[in-house]
Amino acid sequence: MRGYTKTPDQVHAIEDAFADGMSLRAVVKKFRVGTQTAQNIRDGVHPLQNDEPIYERCPGCGGKVIMPCILCRVRKVMDQERTVKLQLRDRRQEVDTCGWR
Numbered sequence: 001m002r003g004y005t006k007t008p009d010q011v012h013a014i015e016d017a018f019a020d021g022m023s024l025r026a027v028v029k030k031f032r033v034g035t036q037t038a039q040n041i042r043d044g045v046h047p048l049q050n051d052e053p054i055y056e057r058c059p060g061c062g063g064k065v066i067m068p069c070i071l072c073r074v075r076k077v078m079d080q081e082r083t084v085k086l087q088l089r090d091r092r093q094e095v096d097t098c099g100w101r
Contacts, residue, residue, distance in 0.1 A: 011048045014041045 010031065017027050018041070027038045040046040053066045060072040 008048045011041055011046055014038065015049075018042050 014027055014031055014033065017030065022030070024035065024038055024042065027033070027042075028035055031038075033041075037046070041049065055064045056067050057063070058065050058067070058069040058072060060069060061075075063069065063071060065071070
């Protein structure tokens with residue numbers, strides 16, 4: 001079973017190996033990481049390589065956030081809860097008007 005790249009130190013060691021001219025296969029064997037992980041580190045897109053978070057505009061709320069937008073997710077959950085409460089209230093009113101008590 002392969003080990004997982006867990007620390008930025010390991011990522012920097014792999015970057016140094018690529019900078020020294022080590023091949024992809026050699027890096028995979030030496031550091032016991034997956035091929036895709038080694039390729040991501042070589043291409044500079046591994047999540048642990050970015051020291052600063054990347055902020056983007058949320059298409060839902062327009063805020064400048066780190067995606068996925070937590071505010072939109074919370075609003076969606078709150079809307080679902082509100083819908084369920086309204087449905088329950090409507091159902092209770094139907095039962096009351098029918099004389100079910």
